[in-house]
Amino acid sequence: MLDIASASELPHVRIRASEPGPLIDIPELLRFRDLLWTLAERDLKVRYKQTALGVIWVVLQPLMAALIFAFVFGVIAGLPSDGEPYVVFAFAGMTAWNTFANVLTKVSASLLANGQMISKIYFPRLILPLSSVVSALVDSAFSLVLMFVMMAIYRVWPGWGIVFLPVWLLILVVLALGLGLMTSSWMVRYRDVAHVIPVVLQLGLFISPVAWSMTNTKLSERFLMVLRLNPLASLLEAFRWSLFGRNAPPLAALAYSLVVAIAVFWMGIMIFKQQERTFADVI
Amino acid sequence: MSSKKDLAVSVRGLSKSYVIAHNMNRPTNLREAIVDRFRHPLGNGGQDHEMFWAIKNMDFDIRAGEVVGIIGRNGAGKSTLLKILSRITWPTTGEIDIRGRVSSLLEVGTGFHPELTGRENVFLNGSILGMTRREIKQKLDEIVDFAGVEKFLDTPVKRYSSGMYVRLAFAVAANLDPEILIVDEVLAVGDAQFQQKCLGKMQDVARHAGRTILFVSHNMNAVLQLCERAILLHQGEVLMDGPAAEVMKSYVAEPEMGSVVDLVNHTNRDPSYPATLQSIAFFDSEGHPGTAFEPGETVVIKVFTKSARRIPNPQFSCAINNWRGERIFAVATYLSQSQVDYLEGSCVLVGRFELPNLVPGKYTLDIGLNEAHDTFIDVIYKAIALNVSPNDYLGVTHPFFPEMGSLMVRSEWEAFNEQTLVSGSGDQKSGLTYE
Numbered sequence: 010m011l012d013i014a015s016a017s018e019l020p021h022v023r024i025r026a027s028e029p030g031p032l033i034d035i036p037e038l039l040r041f042r043d044l045l046w047t048l049a050e051r052d053l054k055v056r057y058k059q060t061a062l063g064v065i066w067v068v069l070q071p072l073m074a075a076l077i078f079a080f081v082f083g084v085i086a087g088l089p090s091d092g093e094p095y096v097v098f099a100f101a102g103m104t105a106w107n108t109f110a111n112v113l114t115k116v117s118a119s120l121l122a123n124g125q126m127i128s129k130i131y132f133p134r135l136i137l138p139l140s141s142v143v144s145a146l147v148d149s150a151f152s153l154v155l156m157f158v159m160m161a162i163y164r165v166w167p168g169w170g171i172v173f174l175p176v177w178l179l180i181l182v183v184l185a186l187g188l189g190l191m192t193s194s195w196m197v198r199y200r201d202v203a204h205v206i207p208v209v210l211q212l213g214l215f216i217s218p219v220a221w222s223m224t225n226t227k228l229s230e231r232f233l234m235v236l237r238l239n240p241l242a243s244l245l246e247a248f249r250w251s252l253f254g255r256n257a258p259p260l261a262a263l264a265y266s267l268v269v270a271i272a273v274f275w276m277g278i279m280i281f282k283q284q285e286r287t288f289a290d291v292i
Numbered sequence: 293m294s295s296k297k298d299l300a301v302s303v304r305g306l307s308k309s310y311v312i313a314h315n316m317n318r319p320t321n322l323r324e325a326i327v328d329r330f331r332h333p334l335g336n337g338g339q340d341h342e343m344f345w346a347i348k349n350m351d352f353d354i355r356a357g358e359v360v361g362i363i364g365r366n367g368a369g370k371s372t373l374l375k376i377l378s379r380i381t382w383p384t385t386g387e388i389d390i391r392g393r394v395s396s397l398l399e400v401g402t403g404f405h406p407e408l409t410g411r412e413n414v415f416l417n418g419s420i421l422g423m424t425r426r427e428i429k430q431k432l433d434e435i436v437d438f439a440g441v442e443k444f445l446d447t448p449v450k451r452y453s454s455g456m457y458v459r460l461a462f463a464v465a466a467n468l469d470p471e472i473l474i475v476d477e478v479l480a481v482g483d484a485q486f487q488q489k490c491l492g493k494m495q496d497v498a499r500h501a502g503r504t505i506l507f508v509s510h511n512m513n514a515v516l517q518l519c520e521r522a523i524l525l526h527q528g529e530v531l532m533d534g535p536a537a538e539v540m541k542s543y544v545a546e547p548e549m550g551s552v553v554d555l556v557n558h559t560n561r562d563p564s565y566p567a568t569l570q571s572i573a574f575f576d577s578e579g580h581p582g583t584a585f586e587p588g589e590t591v592v593i594k595v596f597t598k599s600a601r602r603i604p605n606p607q608f609s610c611a612i613n614n615w616r617g618e619r620i621f622a623v624a625t626y627l628s629q630s631q632v633d634y635l636e637g638s639c640v641l642v643g644r645f646e647l648p649n650l651v652p653g654k655y656t657l658d659i660g661l662n663e664a665h666d667t668f669i670d671v672i673y674k675a676i677a678l679n680v681s682p683n684d685y686l687g688v689t690h691p692f693f694p695e696m697g698s699l700m701v702r703s704e705w706e707a708f709n710e711q712t713l714v715s716g717s718g719d720q721k722s723g724l725t726y727e
Binding site: 019020021022023024025026027041043044047048051054055058123125126127128129130131132286287289290 | 310375376378379380381382383384385386387388389390391392393394396398399402403405407408412415416419420421422423424425448471
């Protein structure tokens with residue numbers, strides 16, 4: 010499809026009907042990196058324009074969700090929280106979960122939301138999901154800062170495992186991006202997907218150990234195995250282990266999550282690539 | 293090939309098909325089958341699909357520095373071609389070689405966000421169009437100056453007037469610096485004055501910077517003004533390729549849909565009147581059908597009517613509008629010495645008039661039939677198009693702009709300095725004095 014030969018001074022582009030290009034055209038993405046940042050910036054700017062509290066909403070939303078969880082699960086249901094104050098425990102879960110959910114939600118909507126750009130301008134289409142990841146991660150960064158503030162208030166200190174925190178986040182993002190690439194490509198054709206995602210996320214929020222702990226002794230060994238089929242389970246545990254230094258997930262479970270994340274990402278890229286050429290025609 | 297070096301664009305065997313009707317793809321795997329089932333829970337999924345070839349086996353080359361107009365009627369494949377050249381969509385077959393950085397303006401202001409300020413939108417739009425932030429920073433002053441929005445640079449664009457919005461959007465695009473510029477009807481925005489400014493800017497880019505430009509427009513004068521070469525597309529194929537003036541002439545001469553326009557099923561027919569006016573056609577004074585006339589030529593109109601009852605004292609009128617829909621003049625039976633006594637059964641009404649010195653371009657005719665002078669029998673707005681071809685009435689080659697109006701009027705000019713003629717026709721008998 011496209012090859013850019015640097016033989017002459019002028020860039021040479023060849024458009025061919027049949028040739029598939031590279032799966033990820035990195036030089037082309039690099040040429041458009043300014044667009045990636047500008048779009049992420051637009052997204053952030055627009056989101057909090059004409060709101061009285063502005064950026065405070067970034068931390069207020071997960072904080073309120075954590076407080077509700079703390080009340081419902083911690084106070085009313087009395088679920089154990091691995092020995093941490095329940096709010097801190099739940100907020101850690103929310104931070105990791107929201108990273109996953111925000112990336113997935115934003116990436117999956119990224120093509121449709123910019124349909125006009127897709128049908129009128131050329132740029133590597135992958136820029137759109139990638140810029141959504143950037144803008145979602147900015148929210149996560151704010152949330153993490155608040156996380157550390159809360160830990161300081163409750164005098165919970167992280168151990169050496171904190172250095173792995175970015176690794177767990179990276180795997181979460183890769184998984185979410187992979188799913189997002191698939192769903193965004195499908196959504197161009199079938200708007201139904203947009204209605205399915207919130208429902209699935211709602212379910213995911215409860216079947217993943219966000220508000221509850223995998224170390225809960227009431228759960229049978231077999232049931233835990235089933236719960237660990239969800240690749241998010243051990244990632245959320247690992248995330249909390251990095252913060253609080255307790256209850257590390259089994260390495261095998263983490264390895265499983267990593268493999269699933271990479272497989273999903275690869276599938277996502279494949280599907281995106283396969284559909285990419287027709288985005289402008291069907292959007 | 294040794295000449296390959298100076299080709300900016302080379303198109304070989306290009307085709308593009310769209311699948312219309314349902315089923316964009318046959319289900320080829322489980323996922324698609326499931327999704328398909330999801331979409332058509334009751335259908336059998338395998339409904340027939342129809343292929344539509346928007347572009348058929350196209351070949352052409354464009355040399356670096358050429359300014360080429362792409363013309364053709366709606367559905368001729370112009371937009372699809374531009375989209376493929378801009379890499380927005382992919383061809384079904386064939387290949388294209390492009391040498392140079394391409395910027396395409398299929399629309400101005402793509403990605404503009406109403407909540408963002410003018411400045412923020414310039415950066416956003418600029419990077420969407422492929423500029424780096426540094427380039428945009430360098431050109432910011434030029435862009436703002438061209439658009440004339442200095443004072444509002446930090447105001448959200450949702451507070452802009454639509455004129456300001458469009459000017460800012462075009463200004464970003466106009467300051468792109470590509471080797472190849474692809475432009476689609478961008479001139480259809482803004483007021484006439486701004487359109488002219490845009491056209492001027494494109495002319496600058498083409499002439500002085502030696503850029504390659506591909507320009508799609510319905511505005512024949514803009515194409516003639518800007519392009520030395522034109523490619524006429526028809527149903528996805530290259531019908532004609534050559535000097536702009538020649539191609540334009542045959543484009544204008546090409547009848548709209550046969551030379552006889554059916555009025556019974558006309559889209560602009562008011563269904564509240566029974567279809568008395570059946571069809572209409574133009575002929576020249578020698579009886580050849582056509583829709584293109586030069587100023588001064590005799591236009592013969594034939595109107596076919598059908599009426600079960602006798603229409604006494606019928607009055608037929610025909611009004612000519614310019615491309616903006618402004619009325620230029622009207623001809624009618626009651627504005628002539630002629631008298632038609634009645635119409636009954638199938639009749640043909642033949643009228644002839646001398647075409648005034650209209651500015652070349654496309655005009656439309658509203659036609660109406662009255663009984664006596666008051667009762668409407670039938671009326672159809674924009675019933676048929678009349679193309680006025682360029683001639684040398686003014687004896688100049690200056691192109692026509694929309695703000696020149698619709699009539700060509702000959703004039704003479706002289707200039708005086710105190711009592712002395714400094715320039716002009718050389719004829720001193722004029723009594724004009726300069727004060």
